[in-house]
Every structure is written in C-alpha cells, then in structure tokens.
Amino acid sequence: MTVAVRKDDLPELRREHQLHMGHGHDVAWLDKAEVQAEVASPLFEAGIWSKERTGTVQPAKLAWGLKAAALSLGVTIYEHTPMEEVEDLGPKLRIRTHDGVITAPKVLFATNAWCAGHKKIKNYVVAMRDRVIATEPLSDEQLSRIGWIHRQGIYDTRTQLNYMRLTKDNRIVYGGRIGYYYGDKTDPEGDRKIEVYDRLAGYFFKTFPQLEDVKFSHAWSGPIDLTTRLAVHFQPYYGGKGVYAGGYSGFGVTASRFGARLGIEMLDDTGVPELDLGLANSLPRPIPREPFRWPGAAITMRALDEVDDKGGWRRAWVKMVHAMGFPL
Ligand SMILES: Cc1cc2nc3c(=O)[nH]c(=O)nc-3n(C[C@H](O)[C@H](O)[C@H](O)COP(=O)(O)OP(=O)(O)OC[C@H]3O[C@@H](n4cnc5c(N)ncnc54)[C@H](O)[C@@H]3O)c2cc1C
Known part of the structure; x- marks a missing residue:
C-alpha cells in the first residue's frame, strides 16, 4: 500500500494509480476513510492498495x-x-x-x-545508510488500535519516505531517514549510536501516536547504492x-x-x-565527488527532513537537486 501523508501528494498518488490501471494491475484507490479503515494513522490522507503481483519478502x-x-x-x-x-x-x-x-x-x-x-x-x-527500527511485539489490544488486519507492506509519500510492515510476531518494522558519512563509508561507527535513530522514532510516533506506550527492541542500518x-x-x-x-x-x-x-x-x-x-x-547522471559530496548530502538531508513541514529555502534546494537529476 502506498499512502499519501499530505493533501498535496494526492495528484502524484492518482498518477501512480492510473499507471497501475493502465497496465491492468488490480490496484484499489482508498479515500481517507477507506485507508483509515485499513490502517489508522492521523497522517494518512489516501492510499493505493496493490492486491496482486505484490507481496512482502523476509x-x-x-x-x-x-x-x-x-x-x-x-x-x-x-x-x-x-x-x-x-x-x-x-x-x-x-x-x-x-x-x-x-x-x-x-x-x-x-x-x-x-x-x-x-x-x-x-x-x-553514493554509499548511503538506510535505517530501520523495530518495536517489541504488539499485544492484540495494541494492534487493534491501528487495525492493519490485511498486514500490507506500506510506504508513504513523504519526501524522505518511510516504510513499514508487520512481522510474524506482530512487531512493526519501520524504516527511512537515510544518512551519509564523508568518503562513502560503508560501515561508519556513527550509525552505531542510538541518537541516530531518534528522528526515525519521532516519525514512527507521528505516524502511530496511538502506540505511545510501545517500545523499540532493535535499530540497525546498512549501506545502499544511491544513484540519480x-x-x-x-x-x-x-x-x-x-x-x-x-x-x-x-x-x-x-x-x-x-x-x-x-x-x-x-x-x-x-x-x-x-x-x-x-x-x-545508458548511465545515470554523475554525482559530485568529495569534498563536495558530504556538504551537498548534509544540506540535502536537512532540506528533505524539513521541506514538508517548513518549506522555504528547503523547497528551492530540493528543486535544484531535482534539476541535477535526482527524482526527489
Ligand atoms: C536497512 C535497509 C533496508 C532496505 N529495505 C529494502 C526494501 O524494503 N526493499 C528493497 O527492495 N530493498 C531494500 N533495501 C535494499 C536492498 O537490500 C538492496 O538493494 C539489495 O540487497 C541489493 O542487492 P545486491 O545483490 O546488489 O547487493 P547486496 O545484497 O548488498 O550484496 C552485495 C554483496 O557484495 C559483497 N561485497 C562487497 N564488496 C566485495 C568485495 N570487494 N569482494 C567480494 N564481495 C564483496 C558484500 O559483502 C555483499 O554480500 C534495503 C537496504 C537496507 C540496508
């Protein structure tokens, strides 16, 4: 399921839905009430739910x-x-x-x-870090606060997207908030610090405020190979x-x-x-090397983190990075 977290994201989600329909995929459009009936979150404005040809992988x-x-x-x-x-x-x-x-x-x-x-x-x-946190197993009562009976894998339309799923033992695995370390480090010490995951946990609770009594049991990250x-x-x-x-x-x-x-x-x-x-x-567009890569990534990460809530210079920066070839 793809969920729109802002009203402004609805046209893009509609386009994605039409693309699926154009290819004959069985994808349902869910309006606000319907998406909330599947998975309750104050952020979810609408969703598309692909029922065939998709699945989650362990x-x-x-x-x-x-x-x-x-x-x-x-x-x-x-x-x-x-x-x-x-x-x-x-x-x-x-x-x-x-x-x-x-x-x-x-x-x-x-x-x-x-x-x-x-x-x-x-x-x-570019070698980036992709980060994930996992909750302790939810009790039946905690799970009933959000529904999620069809146990879809979900990602949202936030500019720095978040993705989430349930495990067999009813933990929520929640990912997003990618990071970069100078020199394309693939195993940075910095990502072993728990503070790195605070922002991700913050978004988890924005997504599911009704689970404020839930604790996280695991946090980890790994390298991904970002291209334009x-x-x-x-x-x-x-x-x-x-x-x-x-x-x-x-x-x-x-x-x-x-x-x-x-x-x-x-x-x-x-x-x-x-x-x-x-x-x-064909090749993707080239990406500036160090010493420009790190400051460029740092500003971009900050802009992506804040653009949805604060706009301003962040929107101009994201547009510029988009013009460089990144489909943000
Ligand atoms: C936290 C996290 C969450 C993710 N979530 C998703 C998701 O939800 N959906 C999704 O589609 N993808 C996800 N990904 C990305 C996905 O895992 C990768 O895109 C995928 O594994 C890439 O497969 P690969 O075979 O190209 O590389 P990898 O699976 O990374 O394999 C590369 C291998 O090369 C080996 N290697 C490196 N250097 C050398 C060397 N010099 N000599 C020999 N071997 C070497 C490594 O040890 C590794 O085993 C996620 C990644 C992370 C880190």
Missing part, C-alpha cells in the same frame, strides 16, 4: 534460499573473502583475494554500495569481460534479480531485447 529467508539454491547447483561459496584486485590477463580476468586467486573469462561485479570506493564507479554511486536513477545501471569493464550491475538505491530486493540477469546477458552478449533498453545501455 530478506534473510531470501538470502538463505538463494544460498541453498546455489549450493544445490554445485556452487562453492567463500564468505569473508573480498576481492582485492582485478588483473586483465587478456582472455581472462584474475581476481585476487587475501589468500587466493580466481581466474574467470567473465565476471559480474554485484558489490552494491561497496563499489563506491572504486575510482570510476563512484562518479555515479534510483534503479540499476550497468558499467562494462575490461573490454566487456567484466560488468558492474548496481545502483538499486535501496530498492533492490526484487530488482537485483533483473539486474543480475541482464548483467549476465551483457557479459554473454546474447542480444536479448532488454539489452536495447535505455536502462541497460
């Missing part, structure tokens, strides 16, 4: 399932063995790790935000023997299946029609 189970599938095909997995260097041997590439080498004719680099350390890839990819496209792009290397596929910008749980498949088609030069898509053969 990402750890997905990873374990992929691992089991790979092992059943005879793949050997070496964990904690980072690629440290790539050498072009002509017909093959040699990947060096701390205690071994792998030689292969073709390599798909699917290293997500960690690639933001690479001298060329970093022109297009907010979707995958491909960068060929070593005369086409290597392809970097990434840039999912925090939307890659299902999209990375598509990205990986297309990356492999590219390496094998199969000529499938998808390779002619602009998505496959």
Whole structure:
C-alpha cells in the first residue's frame, strides 16, 4: 500500500494509480476513510492498495534460499573473502583475494554500495545508510488500535519516505531517514549510536501516536547504492569481460534479480531485447565527488527532513537537486 501523508501528494498518488490501471494491475484507490479503515494513522490522507503481483519478502529467508539454491547447483561459496584486485590477463580476468586467486573469462561485479570506493564507479554511486527500527511485539489490544488486519507492506509519500510492515510476531518494522558519512563509508561507527535513530522514532510516533506506550527492541542500518536513477545501471569493464550491475538505491530486493540477469546477458552478449533498453545501455547522471559530496548530502538531508513541514529555502534546494537529476 502506498499512502499519501499530505493533501498535496494526492495528484502524484492518482498518477501512480492510473499507471497501475493502465497496465491492468488490480490496484484499489482508498479515500481517507477507506485507508483509515485499513490502517489508522492521523497522517494518512489516501492510499493505493496493490492486491496482486505484490507481496512482502523476509530478506534473510531470501538470502538463505538463494544460498541453498546455489549450493544445490554445485556452487562453492567463500564468505569473508573480498576481492582485492582485478588483473586483465587478456582472455581472462584474475581476481585476487587475501589468500587466493580466481581466474574467470567473465565476471559480474554485484558489490552494491561497496563499489563506491572504486575510482570510476563512484562518479555515479553514493554509499548511503538506510535505517530501520523495530518495536517489541504488539499485544492484540495494541494492534487493534491501528487495525492493519490485511498486514500490507506500506510506504508513504513523504519526501524522505518511510516504510513499514508487520512481522510474524506482530512487531512493526519501520524504516527511512537515510544518512551519509564523508568518503562513502560503508560501515561508519556513527550509525552505531542510538541518537541516530531518534528522528526515525519521532516519525514512527507521528505516524502511530496511538502506540505511545510501545517500545523499540532493535535499530540497525546498512549501506545502499544511491544513484540519480534510483534503479540499476550497468558499467562494462575490461573490454566487456567484466560488468558492474548496481545502483538499486535501496530498492533492490526484487530488482537485483533483473539486474543480475541482464548483467549476465551483457557479459554473454546474447542480444536479448532488454539489452536495447535505455536502462541497460545508458548511465545515470554523475554525482559530485568529495569534498563536495558530504556538504551537498548534509544540506540535502536537512532540506528533505524539513521541506514538508517548513518549506522555504528547503523547497528551492530540493528543486535544484531535482534539476541535477535526482527524482526527489
Ligand atoms: C536497512 C535497509 C533496508 C532496505 N529495505 C529494502 C526494501 O524494503 N526493499 C528493497 O527492495 N530493498 C531494500 N533495501 C535494499 C536492498 O537490500 C538492496 O538493494 C539489495 O540487497 C541489493 O542487492 P545486491 O545483490 O546488489 O547487493 P547486496 O545484497 O548488498 O550484496 C552485495 C554483496 O557484495 C559483497 N561485497 C562487497 N564488496 C566485495 C568485495 N570487494 N569482494 C567480494 N564481495 C564483496 C558484500 O559483502 C555483499 O554480500 C534495503 C537496504 C537496507 C540496508
């Protein structure tokens, strides 16, 4: 379900609804009363509810399932063995790790935000932190205050979007408020501090004030690979023997299946029609490097945090960042 948190967001939500309808998807429009009947929040003005072709994924189970599938095909997995260097041997590439080498004719680099350390890839990819908090399990009485009997996965239309879902044991997992650390750090000490999650918790209680007696049991974050496209792009290397596929910008749980498949088609030069898509053969807009990246990100984060409530210079800044290519 996508929910509009301001009346101004309704036209955009209508457009999204029409796009679904144009493709024949079974997506319901919910007016204020209807959305409140599904999930009660003083912020929700309207919603669209996609009832087919959508679902929620438990990402750890997905990873374990992929691992089991790979092992059943005879793949050997070496964990904690980072690629440290790539050498072009002509017909093959040699990947060096701390205690071994792998030689292969073709390599798909699917290293997500960690690639933001690479001298060329970093022109297009920023390593951001995406943050999540989880509540203790809600009692039946606490859950009844918000309804949510259909247990939809939800994201809202806030400029810095928030997303939320229920777990099997009725915790609410609530995410959003991305952050950036100087130099595209992928494991910053700063995100281990609990204060970093205060603002996210604040938005949780704005969304569900009727749950003010609920406590949080977990808070965590991870790196995402932000690009101006907010979707995958491909960068060929070593005369086409290597392809970097990434840039999912925090939307890659299902999209990375598509990205990986297309990356492999590219390496094998199969000529499938998808390779002619602009998505496959164009790059997103470049993003300024340090020392400009950090101050730019800091001002943008502040503007995004406050634009919906305070407007002013924040709106002008967000427009400028939009003009740079970020679809904010
Ligand atoms: C908190 C959080 C919430 C999110 N929520 C959602 C969501 O609701 N929906 C959604 O669609 N997406 C979500 N995402 C994003 C999603 O997890 C990613 O887009 C997706 O996992 C990308 O898949 P990937 O295979 O490209 O990269 P990853 O799953 O990140 O895998 C990259 C792998 O490369 C490895 N690696 C890095 N460097 C090297 C090296 N030098 N050598 C060897 N291996 C290396 C890493 O260890 C890692 O295993 C979220 C991400 C975070 C952090």
